[in-house]
Amino acid sequence: MSTTADSNYVIETRHLAIxxxxxxxxxxxxxxxxxxxxxxxxxPSGCGKSTLLRSFNRMNELVPESHASGQVLFDGxxxxxxxxxxxxxxxxxxxxxxxxxxxxxxxxxxxxxxxRVHGYxxxxxxxxxxSLHQAALWDEVxxxxxxxxxxxxxxxxxxxxxxxxxAVQPExxxxxxxxxxxxxxxxxxxxxxxxxxxRNYTIIIVTHNMQQAARVSDYTAMxxxxxxxxxxxxxxEFDETNKIFTRPSDKRTEDYVTGRFG
Amino acid sequence: MPGKKEAAQGTGxxxxxxxxxxxxxxxxTIIQSLLFxxxxxxxxxxxxxxxxxxxxxxxxxxxxxxxxxxxxTGTSWQPHINEFGIxxxxxxxxxxxxxxxxxxxxxxxxxxxxxxxxxxxxxxRTLKPILEILAGLPTIVYGYFAxxxxxxxxxxxxxxxxxxxxxxxxxxxxxxxLILPLIASMSEDALNAVPRALREAAYxxxxxxxxxxxxxxxxxxxxxxxxAIIVGxxxxxxxxxxxxxxxxxxxxxxxxxxxxxxxxxxxIVRISGGDLSYDSIDYNSIxxxxxxxxxxxLTLNIVSQRIVRRFREVYE
Ligand SMILES: Nc1ncnc2c1ncn2[C@@H]1O[C@H](COP(=O)(O)OP(=O)(O)OP(=O)(O)O)[C@@H](O)[C@H]1O
Ligand SMILES: [Mg+2]
Numbered sequence: 001m002s003t004t005a006d007s008n009y010v011i012e013t014r015h016l017a018i019x020x021x022x023x024x025x026x027x028x029x030x031x032x033x034x035x036x037x038x039x040x041x042x043x044p045s046g047c048g049k050s051t052l053l054r055s056f057n058r059m060n061e062l063v064p065e066s067h068a069s070g071q072v073l074f075d076g077x078x079x080x081x082x083x084x085x086x087x088x089x090x091x092x093x094x095x096x097x098x099x100x101x102x103x104x105x106x107x108x109x110x111x112x113x114x115x116r117v118h119g120y121x122x123x124x125x126x127x128x129x130x131s132l133h134q135a136a137l138w139d140e141v142x143x144x145x146x147x148x149x150x151x152x153x154x155x156x157x158x159x160x161x162x163x164x165x166x167a168v169q170p171e172x173x174x175x176x177x178x179x180x181x182x183x184x185x186x187x188x189x190x191x192x193x194x195x196x197x198x199r200n201y202t203i204i205i206v207t208h209n210m211q212q213a214a215r216v217s218d219y220t221a222m223x224x225x226x227x228x229x230x231x232x233x234x235x236x237e238f239d240e241t242n243k244i245f246t247r248p249s250d251k252r253t254e255d256y257v258t259g260r261f262g
Numbered sequence: 263m264p265g266k267k268e269a270a271q272g273t274g275x276x277x278x279x280x281x282x283x284x285x286x287x288x289x290x291t292i293i294q295s296l297l298f299x300x301x302x303x304x305x306x307x308x309x310x311x312x313x314x315x316x317x318x319x320x321x322x323x324x325x326x327x328x329x330x331x332x333x334x335t336g337t338s339w340q341p342h343i344n345e346f347g348i349x350x351x352x353x354x355x356x357x358x359x360x361x362x363x364x365x366x367x368x369x370x371x372x373x374x375x376x377x378x379x380x381x382x383x384x385x386x387r388t389l390k391p392i393l394e395i396l397a398g399l400p401t402i403v404y405g406y407f408a409x410x411x412x413x414x415x416x417x418x419x420x421x422x423x424x425x426x427x428x429x430x431x432x433x434x435x436x437x438x439x440l441i442l443p444l445i446a447s448m449s450e451d452a453l454n455a456v457p458r459a460l461r462e463a464a465y466x467x468x469x470x471x472x473x474x475x476x477x478x479x480x481x482x483x484x485x486x487x488x489x490a491i492i493v494g495x496x497x498x499x500x501x502x503x504x505x506x507x508x509x510x511x512x513x514x515x516x517x518x519x520x521x522x523x524x525x526x527x528x529x530i531v532r533i534s535g536g537d538l539s540y541d542s543i544d545y546n547s548i549x550x551x552x553x554x555x556x557x558x559x560l561t562l563n564i565v566s567q568r569i570v571r572r573f574r575e576v577y578e
Contacts (some may be wrong), residue, residue: 057499062465064383091468101459104482113477114467161463168467202481 007075009034010172010202013069015069018048018055020063025051027232029070033172035239038194038203040213042225044256048233049206050098052223053174056066056204057093074172077134091118098177100157102149102164107132107141111151114168121246127167135163136193138229151241155186162193166201179212191216206225210257213241220244222253293385302413303370310502315556319412323462325543333550339529341544348554350515354523358505359498361434361519362441370445371487377446378453379475390450393443397570400438405507408436413508420520428510428522441494448493452486453479460577485574492566496559502527526551 011033016118018026026048033039041049054060055068058079071081079089102110128145132138138157141152149160165173175194179187187209194203194216195258206214214222219249220241226234237250248254268567276347279285327367336347375392417425425431456479464474479495486563510522511532530548538545558575 009410022494056465059462059466062462087468087470089468090466093464095457095462097466099459101457101463103460103463103478104577113464114469117467117469117477144385148576164346164463170468 008035009033012073014070014159017070018051018060024232027234029235031235031238033204035202036198037218038198038216039219040217041206041221041223043212047223047225049223050176053206055097055175057090059095091168092170093172094165096161096165096175096178098180100154100161102148102157107147107149108145108159111163111167114164118168131163131167134166135159136189137163150161155182158182159210161167172202175208176220177208214245217241224252273281283508287328315549315553316328318546319553320577322546322550337515341547346547351524351526351529355499357430357519358437358509359524360433361431362437362498363495364443365435365438366445367491370442371449373446374449374453375475376451388525393447397443401503404436404440405504408432408508412436424521424563425520428511429520430523431519433509435506437498441497445490445494448490452483456482457577481576482575483569486567488570492563495562499559500527502531
């Protein structure tokens with residue numbers, strides 16, 4: 001246990017830097033993510049948002065040559081410590097990807113898959129139904145549970161992926177532009193869903209959509225390529241969403257959120 | 263500026279044509295007809311082969327000494343006394359292929375999974391070409407490997423009185439070694455083609471590497487893997503030189519893999535290697551065997567396609 005384990009914060013990073021080989025993609029990030037809140041990460045393309053997000057559940061290390069320095073504390077425990085099992089980390093910190101990626105299995109199997117992997121012994125039918133309910137998808141698919149998950153629309157697929165993530169009961173859900181491939185109505189559904197999920201989960205979302213960040217998130221981290229570092233991104237401002245969008249303290253944040261960036 | 267004559271007011275493009283009329287694209291037409299010809303040619307050759315096989319086989323079945331039912335169910339193949347029962351040849355083909363596939367499928371799959379999911383980039387880059395070279399060695403080399411190395415090994419393991427000098431086990435084992443790289447290489451391609459997003463989805467749920475491989479990647483690659491296995495089986499059934507050299511030179515109806523026997527293909531080479539006169543029953547009989555081989559492979563392909571269509575997972 002760390003000295004400053006504060007139960008208000010689920011994830012805390014300290015001087016976190018992430019590399020692809022020799023290339024330092026993200027540098028010196030110090031964040032504290034509040035429990036049961038939605039934290040948005042915004043910033044221009046290529047500044048390292050996805051890289052940072054993926055470092056929170058050690059997905060990055062699936063990229064060969066990628067490594068991190070500094071610390072990511074999860075409930076006060078360093079995720080990158082030697083004795084930590086990345087598989088366990090990803091069980092506790094789930095992820096929803098930009099492009100919906102359901103398994104090429106039935107809708108039912110998509111949900112049951114993760115549960116089985118983790119040795120779920122309860123009633124599988126109930127779990128599937130509950131997860132689909134939570135992901136606001138149940139009514140649309142309850143009669144076609146045995147059809148392929150790929151036969152759904154993009155928005156439905158994304159909600160299926162969210163349901164699949166919820167089914168293994170993580171504590172944190174990471175979402176990388178979960179609505180970027182969706183139309184406004186499907187996007188709205190996902191946003192309402194996040195609002196709903198907030199009660200039980202902590203959500204961190206990367207988004208390019210300023211309105212979305214303003215609408216759904218409680219806190220916002222603004223990322224930008226750092227001055228003085230060669231193409232290395234960092235968090236330049238982190239505050240309540242409200243404040244970021246109305247009176248940011250950094251000029252670059254103001255320019256970005258008001259659309260005057262670049 | 264080069265090509266200025268043709269450039270329309272410095273856009274860099276040739277002057278635009280008037281109207282939207284269809285243009286003639288000669289290059290595309292030529293390529294299209296070449297492609298059509300290539301496709302047509304392969305179908306035409308196949309039909310030609312079937313025709314030739316069928317014609318000669320028909321002559322065989324027309325001769326009064328031959329009874330088609332005898333042919334399919336007879337347990338003795340002795341052309342000189344007019345006994346044409348295919349079973350001794352067919353069982354030998356079946357047994358050698360079975361032995362080959364019990365070696366090639368599990369080891370080939372394991373190698374494919376290792377190469378695609380576990381091996382480092384560098385290891386894969388060196389191993390894959392080696393596999394492909396192995397698959398391309400002349401099969402006569404494998405045949406003598408069976409006869410000179412594997413057979414003595416089997417005999418020293420199980421005893422000279424149990425294992426005959428020519429035997430099905432040795433040919434089958436080496437055939438398995440021949441087919442292994444083929445299956446490994448094709449399956450590895452299939453595994454590699456599974457999108458990374460699918461693997462990430464599974465990892466993101468907290469699955470271990472083995473779970474990701476066995477429960478997501480392999481099922482998603484199933485149709486490609488099945489194709490590899492079918493190609494492997496067809497190769498085993500059709501393989502000739504290895505069995506001709508190491509399995510034996512005489513039809514023998516037995517299920518004992520340590521005894522000598524003769525496969526359908528082995529029989530064909532031996533018979534056609536001698537001074538066989540055209541229009542003799544012997545000569546025609548090899549076309550009947552050939553036709554049967556053709557149908558076995560065809561059935562195998564159709565049946566397995568059915569099976570795969572039912573079980574595969576399509577990932578777009
Ligand atoms: N697998 C990788 N290998 C090498 N470099 C990478 C890899 N993934 C990302 N990068 C680099 O890291 C930097 C940050 O990329 P990242 O994908 O995190 O940006 P992003 O902020 O998510 O961008 P976008 O908004 O376009 O998704 C970029 O310079 C990118 O080129
Ligand atoms: Mg990104």
